[in-house]
Amino acid sequence: MIEVRGLTKRYGEVLAVNDLNFSVRPGEVTGFLGPNGAGKSATMRMILGLDAPTSGTATVGGRAVAEHPVPMRAVGALLDAGAVLASRSAYHHLLALAASNGLPRGRVDAVLEEVGLSGVARRAAGTYSLGMRQRLGIAGALLGDPPVLVLDEPLNGLDPEGIVWIRRLMRRMAGEGRAVMMSSHLMSEVELTVDHLVVIGRGRLIADTGMAEFIASVGGREVVVRTPQAASFAGRLAAVGAAVRTGEEGELVVTGLDAEHIGVLAAATEVELHKLAPRQTSLEEAFMELTQDSVEYSAEGEAA
Numbered sequence: 262m263i264e265v266r267g268l269t270k271r272y273g274e275v276l277a278v279n280d281l282n283f284s285v286r287p288g289e290v291t292g293f294l295g296p297n298g299a300g301k302s303a304t305m306r307m308i309l310g311l312d313a314p315t316s317g318t319a320t321v322g323g324r325a326v327a328e329h330p331v332p333m334r335a336v337g338a339l340l341d342a343g344a345v346l347a348s349r350s351a352y353h354h355l356l357a358l359a360a361s362n363g364l365p366r367g368r369v370d371a372v373l374e375e376v377g378l379s380g381v382a383r384r385a386a387g388t389y390s391l392g393m394r395q396r397l398g399i400a401g402a403l404l405g406d407p408p409v410l411v412l413d414e415p416l417n418g419l420d421p422e423g424i425v426w427i428r429r430l431m432r433r434m435a436g437e438g439r440a441v442m443m444s445s446h447l448m449s450e451v452e453l454t455v456d457h458l459v460v461i462g463r464g465r466l467i468a469d470t471g472m473a474e475f476i477a478s479v480g481g482r483e484v485v486v487r488t489p490q491a492a493s494f495a496g497r498l499a500a501v502g503a504a505v506r507t508g509e510e511g512e513l514v515v516t517g518l519d520a521e522h523i524g525v526l527a528a529a530t531e532v533e534l535h536k537l538a539p540r541q542t543s544l545e546e547a548f549m550e551l552t553q554d555s556v557e558y559s560a561e562g563e564a565a
């Protein structure tokens with residue numbers, strides 16, 4: 262469990278993290294989302310004890326990471342996949358990490374196996390592809406077999422195969438009861454992966470919610486209807502409680518009634534339908550809408 266309370270970080274003039282409060286629970290993958298510069302990495306560095314908060318606290322398993330006897334057993338982190346000596350092999354990189362953190366060397370082979378690098382473990386890391394370096398970074402995060410994982414943009418720059426692999430790994434880790442926190446600046450990356458969302462914009466919390474509730478909060482399902490009898494059918498729809506607005510090319514955009522019931526109503530009233538298309542508000546749209554508000558709010562706040 263990660264608990265962030267009143268967390269704030271100022272870098273000179275920049276308020277990078279502004280009074281954040283949220284938790285990352287065991288058994289779930291929590292997506293930590295926000296546009297570039299929102300303060301995701303700064304927050305994660307403070308959770309990991311790599312940067313000191315200006316005020317507030319971030320704890321892992323009830324205390325600051327530095328207060329754990331062996332921090333790598335409390336939390337595993339992936340921050341920058343490039344941060345490995347190019348001349349060193351994956352095996353020796355992990356062996357050094359294990360030795361300096363008092364972890365048994367048997368864990369090295371275990372995590373190499375887990376991330377599928379056993380076959381290339383003796384090669385210099387400088388020869389690795391981005392995907393292989395990312396796997397090595399994950400191996401390092403898993404070395405202490407921690408109950409909490411903090412992964413900063415783990416899907417960045419990966420090929421589709423690598424993305425699928427990391428998604429499955431995160432799901433598996435959550436399935437084992439671990440708390441998994443992954444950041445991303447792209448909604449489309451987390452849509453298939455996360456159970457819970459923490460969205461920030463300009464350092465401030467915008468949303469802390471389950472995935473389904475997040476989508477619903479921004480509008481939910483709409484059904485697009487095209488008919489030559491638009492005006493009269495809009496009246497019929499409104500009469501049964503649906504909300505109707507006019508979309509592109511005179512189409513009706515209906516909320517509060519599903520496509521099946523709209524079709525039944527059309528048939529019953531002999532309305533000719535040329536289109537009846539359910540349209541789920543995508544997470545990307547919801548994200549843009551929410552973060553747009555936060556940017557405007559912040560801009561006004563600074564101007565004042």
Ligand SMILES: Nc1ncnc2c1ncn2[C@@H]1O[C@H](COP(=O)(O)OP(=O)(O)O)[C@@H](O)[C@H]1O
Nearest residue numbers: 272275277295296297298299300301302303304
């Ligand atoms: N070490 C630092 N010194 C000064 N400013 C920083 C530093 N780290 C981050 N920032 C600033 O804090 C804000 C948040 O950055 P960051 O946490 O990296 O955002 P994100 O990871 O969401 O893209 C940005 O405006 C960034 O320029």
Ligand SMILES: [Mg+2]
Nearest residue numbers: 301302303413
């Ligand atoms: Mg970042």
